[in-house]
Amino acid sequence: MYIVPGLASQHLARGLAEHLNQPLAKTSIQRFADNEAYVRIEENLKNQDVLIVQTTYPDPHIIELFLLQDAAKEAHAKTITVITPYYGYGRQDKKFKDGEAISARALANHISLQADQFLTVDPHKDYLMDFFSIPSIRVSAAPAIAEFLKKKNIEFVLAPDKGALARVQEIAKQIGCPYDFIEKKRIDSHTVQIQPKPFNVCNKSVAIIDDIISTGGTMVQSVKELKKQGARDISVVCTHGLFIGDAPKKLRLAGCNHICSTDTIETQYSTIAVAPLIAEKLQTIVK
Ligand code: R5P
Secondary structure, eight states, X not given: OEEEEOGGGHHHHHHHHHHHTOOBOOEEEEEOTTOOEEEEEOSOOTTOEEEEEOOOOSTHHHHHHHHHHHHHHHTTOSEEEEEESSXXXXXXXXXXXXXXXXXXXXXXXXXXXXXXXXXXXXXXXXXXXXXXXXXXXXXXXXXXXXHHHHHTTOOEEEESSGGGHHHHHHHHHHHTOOEEEOEEEEEETTEEEEEOOOOSOTTOEEEEEEEEESSSHHHHHHHHHHHHTTOSEEEEEEXXXXXXXXXXXXXXXXXXXXXXXXXTSOSTTEEEOOHHHHHHHHHHHHO
16 A cells, blocks of 8 residues: 655645654655646555545646646556545535536545545535545544544534534534534635524633634634633634634634634644544454
8 A cells, every 4th residue: 555645735644644653755746847746656656556645736736636636546556535625616515506516526526536435524514425426435523623622621512503503512522611602604715604692611712613714703703702702712623724814813813812723724723533433433444
């Protein structure tokens, strides 16, 4: 077996290789003068099970993934598993208006062309997995987030919208603390409104947990609300930290004390490793 790291997920791929006790493939991924991608896997992959690890964000990493798949196929790999820790384009998962592309499905179709299996972490909606024509595996980051928050002695967790509630409920159960949610209305991609409601957070250490932090707009509203209600220490936590523009600054200004995400997108905030969970899932499937 070989673990092939894409440029977007090098740290995670290394962690996966360590947890699976399998070699990390040497690759050369470069750009030509016109910015087209060049990919070479510098190993003999013939008859090997190959795991390609590459988050599909931002866009250039998508084409690198397709080329890595092609290189593995060309080298006669026995099986190709695509591990996309963060599945970019997952939020355009249906037609909101006539004439639109279903981007999540389009990407799934392309990945399925040269792979035997697909794995991702916390897809935006579970039904995204049905867009793949190959077996698709979903890994939940909840146990890793819960373990991280338990060490921080978090006393209350909040879902910043109803969509995040099931995950927050699962994490709260593992931490053993109360939880609640806020009703959110999205006005546009940069503006959200929330329905204020009272929480028992005065003087407490709290965490707000979502699947994605993009512009930070959703989290900012919840942070402000918990701050107003006297929370002592506020962490914002997510699986996929996109942190667009000045999102971290906006979060701090709103009163957030800690910004944490998993390493599905590798940034300075990705302090929670998901490689152990991915390795565990792969080992269960093989057994
Ligand atoms: C929405 O359904 C997602 O779960 C997140 O709440 C959303 O993507 C966060 O976006 P932003 O940080 O831009 O508010």
